[in-house]
Amino acid sequence: MPEARISTPKARGEETRARIVEAAIETLKREGFGGASARAIARTGGFNQALVFYHFGSVRELLLAALDETSARRMARYREVVDGAGNLQELIAAATEVYREDLASGHIKVLAEMIAGASSMPELGPEIVRRIEPWIDFATDAIARVSATLPFPVPVPPEDAAFGIVALFLGVELLTHLEGDGIRSDRLFELGSQLAAMAALLFGTLPASGKGGE
Protein backbone atom coordinates (compact mmCIF):
# COMPACT_ATOMS: atom_id res chain seq x y z
CA MET A 1 0.00 0.00 0.00
CA PRO A 2 2.80 2.49 -0.56
CA GLU A 3 0.72 4.62 -2.96
CA ALA A 4 -1.67 5.47 -0.17
CA ARG A 5 0.88 6.23 2.53
CA ILE A 6 3.47 8.39 0.83
CA SER A 7 2.51 11.99 0.35
CA THR A 8 1.74 12.15 -3.38
CA PRO A 9 1.22 15.38 -5.29
CA LYS A 10 -2.39 16.50 -5.45
CA ALA A 11 -2.64 15.71 -9.16
CA ARG A 12 -1.60 12.14 -8.53
CA GLY A 13 -4.24 11.79 -5.80
CA GLU A 14 -6.92 13.11 -8.14
CA GLU A 15 -5.86 10.67 -10.79
CA THR A 16 -6.06 7.76 -8.39
CA ARG A 17 -9.49 8.87 -7.15
CA ALA A 18 -10.72 9.12 -10.74
CA ARG A 19 -9.43 5.65 -11.48
CA ILE A 20 -11.19 4.21 -8.42
CA VAL A 21 -14.45 5.97 -9.31
CA GLU A 22 -14.21 4.59 -12.86
CA ALA A 23 -13.73 1.07 -11.50
CA ALA A 24 -16.74 1.56 -9.20
CA ILE A 25 -18.91 2.67 -12.15
CA GLU A 26 -17.86 -0.37 -14.18
CA THR A 27 -18.49 -2.71 -11.27
CA LEU A 28 -21.94 -1.24 -10.57
CA LYS A 29 -22.86 -1.68 -14.23
CA ARG A 30 -21.53 -5.21 -14.49
CA GLU A 31 -22.20 -6.73 -11.09
CA GLY A 32 -24.89 -4.51 -9.63
CA PHE A 33 -25.02 -2.92 -6.19
CA GLY A 34 -24.90 -6.28 -4.45
CA GLY A 35 -21.69 -7.22 -6.26
CA ALA A 36 -19.96 -3.85 -5.82
CA SER A 37 -17.75 -4.69 -2.83
CA ALA A 38 -14.39 -3.00 -2.24
CA ARG A 39 -12.77 -6.24 -3.33
CA ALA A 40 -14.73 -6.46 -6.60
CA ILE A 41 -14.11 -2.80 -7.41
CA ALA A 42 -10.39 -3.19 -6.73
CA ARG A 43 -10.30 -6.25 -8.98
CA THR A 44 -12.05 -4.33 -11.77
CA GLY A 45 -9.54 -1.49 -11.51
CA GLY A 46 -6.47 -3.59 -10.79
CA PHE A 47 -5.57 -1.82 -7.55
CA ASN A 48 -5.40 -2.68 -3.86
CA GLN A 49 -8.81 -2.53 -2.16
CA ALA A 50 -7.35 -0.55 0.75
CA LEU A 51 -7.19 2.42 -1.64
CA VAL A 52 -11.00 2.53 -1.57
CA PHE A 53 -10.99 3.19 2.16
CA TYR A 54 -8.00 5.52 2.02
CA HIS A 55 -9.56 7.77 -0.62
CA PHE A 56 -13.28 7.44 0.14
CA GLY A 57 -13.58 6.22 3.71
CA SER A 58 -16.20 3.60 2.79
CA VAL A 59 -17.64 1.70 -0.16
CA ARG A 60 -20.86 3.64 0.34
CA GLU A 61 -19.09 6.96 -0.20
CA LEU A 62 -17.28 5.59 -3.24
CA LEU A 63 -20.53 4.36 -4.80
CA LEU A 64 -22.11 7.78 -4.23
CA ALA A 65 -19.04 9.34 -5.89
CA ALA A 66 -19.62 6.97 -8.82
CA LEU A 67 -23.23 8.18 -9.09
CA ASP A 68 -22.00 11.78 -8.85
CA GLU A 69 -19.60 11.13 -11.70
CA THR A 70 -22.08 9.53 -14.12
CA SER A 71 -24.63 12.24 -13.19
CA ALA A 72 -22.10 14.99 -13.89
CA ARG A 73 -21.26 13.50 -17.28
CA ARG A 74 -24.89 13.19 -18.24
CA MET A 75 -25.60 16.70 -16.96
CA ALA A 76 -22.84 18.13 -19.16
CA ARG A 77 -24.33 16.33 -22.14
CA TYR A 78 -27.89 17.43 -21.25
CA ARG A 79 -26.74 21.05 -21.00
CA GLU A 80 -25.09 20.84 -24.39
CA VAL A 81 -28.13 19.34 -26.11
CA VAL A 82 -30.86 21.21 -24.24
CA ASP A 83 -29.19 24.62 -24.44
CA GLY A 84 -29.29 24.23 -28.21
CA ALA A 85 -33.10 23.88 -28.13
CA GLY A 86 -34.81 27.15 -29.00
CA ASN A 87 -38.43 26.11 -28.56
CA LEU A 88 -40.68 23.42 -27.06
CA GLN A 89 -40.49 21.06 -30.03
CA GLU A 90 -36.72 21.22 -30.16
CA LEU A 91 -36.62 20.71 -26.39
CA ILE A 92 -38.67 17.52 -26.66
CA ALA A 93 -36.50 16.28 -29.54
CA ALA A 94 -33.42 16.98 -27.39
CA ALA A 95 -34.97 15.18 -24.41
CA THR A 96 -35.63 12.11 -26.57
CA GLU A 97 -32.04 12.03 -27.75
CA VAL A 98 -30.45 12.34 -24.32
CA TYR A 99 -32.92 9.87 -22.83
CA ARG A 100 -31.70 7.22 -25.29
CA GLU A 101 -28.13 8.10 -24.44
CA ASP A 102 -28.92 7.76 -20.71
CA LEU A 103 -29.82 4.15 -21.28
CA ALA A 104 -26.95 3.42 -23.68
CA SER A 105 -24.33 5.08 -21.47
CA GLY A 106 -25.21 2.90 -18.49
CA HIS A 107 -26.06 5.91 -16.31
CA ILE A 108 -29.54 4.52 -15.74
CA LYS A 109 -28.07 1.18 -14.79
CA VAL A 110 -25.87 2.93 -12.19
CA LEU A 111 -28.82 4.96 -10.88
CA ALA A 112 -31.11 1.91 -10.79
CA GLU A 113 -28.46 -0.05 -8.87
CA MET A 114 -28.07 2.74 -6.33
CA ILE A 115 -31.84 2.93 -5.89
CA ALA A 116 -31.78 -0.83 -5.40
CA GLY A 117 -29.00 -0.39 -2.85
CA ALA A 118 -31.21 1.95 -0.82
CA SER A 119 -33.20 -1.17 0.00
CA SER A 120 -30.42 -2.71 2.06
CA MET A 121 -28.86 0.64 3.01
CA PRO A 122 -31.77 3.01 3.70
CA GLU A 123 -29.52 6.00 4.43
CA LEU A 124 -28.70 5.98 0.69
CA GLY A 125 -32.26 7.06 -0.16
CA PRO A 126 -31.98 10.74 0.82
CA GLU A 127 -28.45 10.87 -0.65
CA ILE A 128 -29.78 9.69 -4.02
CA VAL A 129 -32.64 12.19 -3.90
CA ARG A 130 -30.13 14.95 -3.11
CA ARG A 131 -28.33 13.98 -6.33
CA ILE A 132 -31.58 14.22 -8.27
CA GLU A 133 -32.18 17.80 -7.08
CA PRO A 134 -29.72 19.36 -9.60
CA TRP A 135 -31.76 17.70 -12.34
CA ILE A 136 -34.88 19.41 -11.07
CA ASP A 137 -33.01 22.73 -11.10
CA PHE A 138 -31.77 22.03 -14.60
CA ALA A 139 -35.25 21.14 -15.86
CA THR A 140 -36.64 24.24 -14.11
CA ASP A 141 -34.24 26.47 -16.05
CA ALA A 142 -34.94 24.74 -19.36
CA ILE A 143 -38.71 25.03 -18.83
CA ALA A 144 -38.48 28.68 -17.81
CA ARG A 145 -36.35 29.46 -20.87
CA VAL A 146 -38.60 27.64 -23.32
CA SER A 147 -41.77 29.00 -21.70
CA ALA A 148 -40.66 32.47 -22.69
CA THR A 149 -40.73 31.42 -26.37
CA LEU A 150 -44.33 30.14 -26.24
CA PRO A 151 -47.16 32.24 -27.65
CA PHE A 152 -49.19 31.72 -24.45
CA PRO A 153 -48.45 32.08 -20.75
CA VAL A 154 -47.56 28.80 -19.02
CA PRO A 155 -49.81 28.46 -15.99
CA VAL A 156 -47.41 26.21 -14.09
CA PRO A 157 -44.62 27.08 -11.67
CA PRO A 158 -41.56 25.81 -13.60
CA GLU A 159 -40.12 24.02 -10.56
CA ASP A 160 -43.30 21.97 -10.11
CA ALA A 161 -43.39 21.04 -13.79
CA ALA A 162 -39.67 20.20 -13.50
CA PHE A 163 -40.28 17.80 -10.61
CA GLY A 164 -42.95 16.09 -12.69
CA ILE A 165 -40.67 15.81 -15.70
CA VAL A 166 -37.74 14.43 -13.70
CA ALA A 167 -40.07 11.92 -12.01
CA LEU A 168 -41.46 10.94 -15.42
CA PHE A 169 -37.94 10.44 -16.79
CA LEU A 170 -37.04 8.34 -13.78
CA GLY A 171 -40.18 6.21 -14.10
CA VAL A 172 -39.79 5.71 -17.85
CA GLU A 173 -36.11 4.91 -17.55
CA LEU A 174 -36.63 2.44 -14.72
CA LEU A 175 -39.43 0.69 -16.57
CA THR A 176 -37.34 0.51 -19.74
CA HIS A 177 -34.37 -0.71 -17.72
CA LEU A 178 -36.48 -3.41 -16.04
CA GLU A 179 -38.14 -4.43 -19.26
CA GLY A 180 -34.99 -4.27 -21.34
CA ASP A 181 -36.87 -2.86 -24.35
CA GLY A 182 -37.62 0.75 -25.22
CA ILE A 183 -40.62 0.42 -27.53
CA ARG A 184 -43.21 1.99 -25.29
CA SER A 185 -40.95 4.81 -24.18
CA ASP A 186 -40.07 5.56 -27.81
CA ARG A 187 -43.77 5.97 -28.48
CA LEU A 188 -44.09 8.25 -25.45
CA PHE A 189 -41.41 10.62 -26.70
CA GLU A 190 -42.89 10.60 -30.18
CA LEU A 191 -46.19 11.51 -28.60
CA GLY A 192 -44.56 14.36 -26.70
CA SER A 193 -43.29 15.90 -29.88
CA GLN A 194 -46.68 15.52 -31.56
CA LEU A 195 -48.32 17.23 -28.59
CA ALA A 196 -45.81 20.06 -28.67
CA ALA A 197 -46.51 20.59 -32.37
CA MET A 198 -50.25 20.58 -31.69
CA ALA A 199 -49.97 22.98 -28.77
CA ALA A 200 -47.93 25.34 -30.92
CA LEU A 201 -50.54 25.15 -33.66
CA LEU A 202 -53.52 25.47 -31.34
CA PHE A 203 -52.21 28.31 -29.21
CA GLY A 204 -50.39 29.95 -32.10
CA THR A 205 -53.64 30.27 -34.01
CA LEU A 206 -55.84 31.46 -31.16
CA PRO A 207 -57.32 34.88 -31.94
CA ALA A 208 -54.67 36.38 -29.70
CA SER A 209 -55.05 40.09 -30.25
CA GLY A 210 -52.66 40.86 -27.49
CA LYS A 211 -54.11 38.49 -24.86
CA GLY A 212 -57.72 38.75 -26.01
CA GLY A 213 -58.08 35.08 -26.83
CA GLU A 214 -57.20 33.54 -23.47
Added chain:
Amino acid sequence: MPEARISTPKARGEETRARIVEAAIETLKREGFGGASARAIARTGGFNQALVFYHFGSVRELLLAALDETSARRMARYREVVDGAGNLQELIAAATEVYREDLASGHIKVLAEMIAGASSMPELGPEIVRRIEPWIDFATDAIARVSATLPFPVPVPPEDAAFGIVALFLGVELLTHLEGDGIRSDRLFELGSQLAAMAALLFGTLPASGKGGE
Protein backbone atom coordinates in the same frame (compact mmCIF):
# COMPACT_ATOMS: atom_id res chain seq x y z
CA MET B 1 -44.34 -30.74 7.87
CA PRO B 2 -47.54 -32.80 7.97
CA GLU B 3 -49.67 -29.90 6.69
CA ALA B 4 -47.83 -29.99 3.40
CA ARG B 5 -47.90 -33.75 2.88
CA ILE B 6 -51.43 -34.74 3.67
CA SER B 7 -54.03 -34.03 1.05
CA THR B 8 -55.87 -31.03 2.52
CA PRO B 9 -59.13 -29.68 1.13
CA LYS B 10 -58.69 -26.96 -1.48
CA ALA B 11 -60.02 -24.27 0.84
CA ARG B 12 -57.42 -25.12 3.43
CA GLY B 13 -54.67 -24.92 0.81
CA GLU B 14 -55.91 -21.49 -0.30
CA GLU B 15 -55.96 -20.32 3.28
CA THR B 16 -52.39 -21.48 3.83
CA ARG B 17 -51.22 -19.83 0.63
CA ALA B 18 -52.89 -16.56 1.65
CA ARG B 19 -51.21 -16.72 5.04
CA ILE B 20 -47.79 -17.29 3.45
CA VAL B 21 -48.34 -14.43 1.00
CA GLU B 22 -49.34 -12.15 3.88
CA ALA B 23 -46.16 -13.06 5.74
CA ALA B 24 -44.10 -12.36 2.60
CA ILE B 25 -45.70 -8.91 2.23
CA GLU B 26 -44.96 -8.06 5.87
CA THR B 27 -41.38 -9.29 5.56
CA LEU B 28 -40.76 -7.30 2.36
CA LYS B 29 -42.09 -4.18 4.06
CA ARG B 30 -40.12 -4.66 7.24
CA GLU B 31 -36.86 -6.27 6.11
CA GLY B 32 -36.69 -5.43 2.42
CA PHE B 33 -35.94 -7.75 -0.47
CA GLY B 34 -32.54 -8.66 0.91
CA GLY B 35 -34.08 -9.79 4.21
CA ALA B 36 -36.99 -11.68 2.70
CA SER B 37 -35.60 -15.22 2.89
CA ALA B 38 -37.83 -18.28 3.28
CA ARG B 39 -36.63 -18.46 6.87
CA ALA B 40 -37.49 -14.83 7.65
CA ILE B 41 -40.91 -15.11 5.99
CA ALA B 42 -41.66 -18.30 7.90
CA ARG B 43 -40.65 -16.60 11.13
CA THR B 44 -42.93 -13.63 10.38
CA GLY B 45 -45.87 -15.94 9.72
CA GLY B 46 -45.10 -18.52 12.39
CA PHE B 47 -45.00 -21.51 10.02
CA ASN B 48 -42.42 -23.98 8.77
CA GLN B 49 -40.31 -22.57 5.93
CA ALA B 50 -40.74 -25.75 3.92
CA LEU B 51 -44.31 -24.57 3.28
CA VAL B 52 -42.89 -21.78 1.11
CA PHE B 53 -41.35 -24.31 -1.26
CA TYR B 54 -44.31 -26.67 -1.11
CA HIS B 55 -46.81 -23.98 -2.07
CA PHE B 56 -44.72 -21.66 -4.26
CA GLY B 57 -41.75 -23.66 -5.47
CA SER B 58 -39.30 -20.86 -4.68
CA VAL B 59 -38.93 -17.66 -2.66
CA ARG B 60 -38.86 -15.76 -5.95
CA GLU B 61 -42.30 -17.06 -6.91
CA LEU B 62 -43.64 -16.28 -3.43
CA LEU B 63 -42.34 -12.72 -3.58
CA LEU B 64 -43.95 -12.23 -6.98
CA ALA B 65 -47.19 -13.57 -5.50
CA ALA B 66 -46.82 -10.98 -2.73
CA LEU B 67 -46.48 -8.23 -5.34
CA ASP B 68 -49.50 -9.66 -7.18
CA GLU B 69 -51.48 -9.52 -3.96
CA THR B 70 -50.68 -5.91 -3.00
CA SER B 71 -51.21 -4.89 -6.65
CA ALA B 72 -54.60 -6.59 -6.74
CA ARG B 73 -55.66 -4.87 -3.53
CA ARG B 74 -54.57 -1.47 -4.82
CA MET B 75 -56.21 -2.14 -8.18
CA ALA B 76 -59.52 -2.89 -6.49
CA ARG B 77 -59.25 0.37 -4.59
CA TYR B 78 -58.22 2.33 -7.69
CA ARG B 79 -61.21 0.97 -9.58
CA GLU B 80 -63.55 1.99 -6.78
CA VAL B 81 -62.18 5.53 -6.57
CA VAL B 82 -61.51 6.16 -10.25
CA ASP B 83 -64.79 4.71 -11.50
CA GLY B 84 -66.52 7.32 -9.35
CA ALA B 85 -64.77 10.14 -11.21
CA GLY B 86 -67.01 11.67 -13.85
CA ASN B 87 -64.59 14.18 -15.35
CA LEU B 88 -60.94 15.14 -15.57
CA GLN B 89 -60.87 17.18 -12.37
CA GLU B 90 -62.50 14.42 -10.37
CA LEU B 91 -60.11 11.92 -11.93
CA ILE B 92 -57.09 13.94 -10.79
CA ALA B 93 -58.56 14.33 -7.31
CA ALA B 94 -59.08 10.56 -7.21
CA ALA B 95 -55.52 9.93 -8.41
CA THR B 96 -54.17 12.14 -5.63
CA GLU B 97 -56.13 10.25 -3.02
CA VAL B 98 -55.10 6.78 -4.14
CA TYR B 99 -51.49 7.87 -4.60
CA ARG B 100 -51.34 8.84 -0.92
CA GLU B 101 -52.91 5.52 -0.01
CA ASP B 102 -50.32 3.68 -2.14
CA LEU B 103 -47.60 5.09 0.06
CA ALA B 104 -49.48 4.61 3.33
CA SER B 105 -50.50 1.03 2.53
CA GLY B 106 -46.92 -0.06 1.96
CA HIS B 107 -47.63 -1.16 -1.62
CA ILE B 108 -44.95 1.20 -2.91
CA LYS B 109 -42.51 -0.21 -0.38
CA VAL B 110 -43.22 -3.72 -1.68
CA LEU B 111 -42.89 -2.58 -5.30
CA ALA B 112 -39.68 -0.64 -4.58
CA GLU B 113 -38.20 -3.69 -2.84
CA MET B 114 -39.05 -5.93 -5.77
CA ILE B 115 -37.50 -3.42 -8.19
CA ALA B 116 -34.44 -3.41 -5.93
CA GLY B 117 -34.46 -7.21 -6.03
CA ALA B 118 -34.24 -7.15 -9.83
CA SER B 119 -30.71 -5.90 -9.27
CA SER B 120 -29.51 -9.17 -7.80
CA MET B 121 -32.09 -11.30 -9.67
CA PRO B 122 -32.34 -9.81 -13.17
CA GLU B 123 -35.03 -12.24 -14.31
CA LEU B 124 -37.39 -10.40 -11.91
CA GLY B 125 -37.29 -7.30 -14.12
CA PRO B 126 -39.59 -8.48 -16.91
CA GLU B 127 -41.86 -10.17 -14.30
CA ILE B 128 -42.31 -6.83 -12.52
CA VAL B 129 -43.00 -5.04 -15.78
CA ARG B 130 -45.59 -7.70 -16.64
CA ARG B 131 -47.31 -6.83 -13.36
CA ILE B 132 -47.31 -3.16 -14.28
CA GLU B 133 -49.09 -3.85 -17.59
CA PRO B 134 -52.58 -4.18 -16.00
CA TRP B 135 -52.06 -0.68 -14.58
CA ILE B 136 -51.43 0.65 -18.06
CA ASP B 137 -54.64 -1.06 -19.23
CA PHE B 138 -56.50 0.38 -16.27
CA ALA B 139 -55.18 3.91 -16.94
CA THR B 140 -56.01 3.50 -20.64
CA ASP B 141 -59.65 2.75 -19.79
CA ALA B 142 -59.89 5.62 -17.32
CA ILE B 143 -58.38 8.07 -19.83
CA ALA B 144 -60.63 6.87 -22.65
CA ARG B 145 -63.70 7.22 -20.41
CA VAL B 146 -62.83 10.70 -19.16
CA SER B 147 -61.74 11.85 -22.64
CA ALA B 148 -65.28 11.34 -23.81
CA THR B 149 -66.48 13.92 -21.25
CA LEU B 150 -64.08 16.63 -22.43
CA PRO B 151 -65.33 19.47 -24.62
CA PHE B 152 -62.40 18.94 -27.02
CA PRO B 153 -60.92 15.90 -28.77
CA VAL B 154 -57.90 14.41 -27.02
CA PRO B 155 -55.15 14.11 -29.62
CA VAL B 156 -53.34 11.30 -27.81
CA PRO B 157 -53.74 7.53 -28.09
CA PRO B 158 -55.02 6.64 -24.60
CA GLU B 159 -52.56 3.75 -24.20
CA ASP B 160 -49.57 6.03 -24.83
CA ALA B 161 -50.85 8.61 -22.36
CA ALA B 162 -51.50 5.74 -19.94
CA PHE B 163 -47.90 4.52 -20.15
CA GLY B 164 -46.72 8.05 -19.41
CA ILE B 165 -49.04 8.37 -16.43
CA VAL B 166 -48.06 5.00 -14.97
CA ALA B 167 -44.36 5.88 -15.44
CA LEU B 168 -44.97 9.26 -13.79
CA PHE B 169 -46.69 7.58 -10.83
CA LEU B 170 -43.83 5.13 -10.52
CA GLY B 171 -41.21 7.90 -10.65
CA VAL B 172 -43.04 10.12 -8.18
CA GLU B 173 -43.70 7.26 -5.80
CA LEU B 174 -40.11 6.01 -5.91
CA LEU B 175 -38.74 9.50 -5.31
CA THR B 176 -41.14 10.04 -2.44
CA HIS B 177 -40.26 6.63 -1.05
CA LEU B 178 -36.52 7.34 -1.29
CA GLU B 179 -36.88 10.81 0.17
CA GLY B 180 -39.35 9.82 2.84
CA ASP B 181 -41.33 13.07 2.45
CA GLY B 182 -44.19 13.86 0.12
CA ILE B 183 -44.06 17.63 -0.11
CA ARG B 184 -42.99 17.92 -3.74
CA SER B 185 -45.35 15.23 -4.91
CA ASP B 186 -48.23 16.90 -3.06
CA ARG B 187 -47.48 20.06 -5.01
CA LEU B 188 -47.42 18.07 -8.23
CA PHE B 189 -50.89 16.68 -7.67
CA GLU B 190 -52.20 20.08 -6.66
CA LEU B 191 -50.75 21.41 -9.88
CA GLY B 192 -52.46 18.67 -11.86
CA SER B 193 -55.83 19.66 -10.51
CA GLN B 194 -55.17 23.34 -11.24
CA LEU B 195 -54.21 22.44 -14.80
CA ALA B 196 -57.33 20.36 -15.24
CA ALA B 197 -59.45 23.27 -14.04
CA MET B 198 -57.64 25.61 -16.41
CA ALA B 199 -57.96 23.26 -19.36
CA ALA B 200 -61.68 22.97 -18.68
CA LEU B 201 -62.00 26.75 -18.54
CA LEU B 202 -59.81 27.41 -21.56
CA PHE B 203 -61.31 24.79 -23.83
CA GLY B 204 -64.77 25.22 -22.40
CA THR B 205 -64.79 28.86 -23.43
CA LEU B 206 -63.43 28.33 -26.92
CA PRO B 207 -66.00 29.59 -29.42
CA ALA B 208 -67.07 26.00 -30.13
CA SER B 209 -70.65 26.30 -31.35
CA GLY B 210 -72.84 24.19 -29.12
CA LYS B 211 -70.25 23.52 -26.39
CA GLY B 212 -70.01 27.22 -25.61
CA GLY B 213 -71.02 27.28 -21.96
CA GLU B 214 -69.37 24.32 -20.19
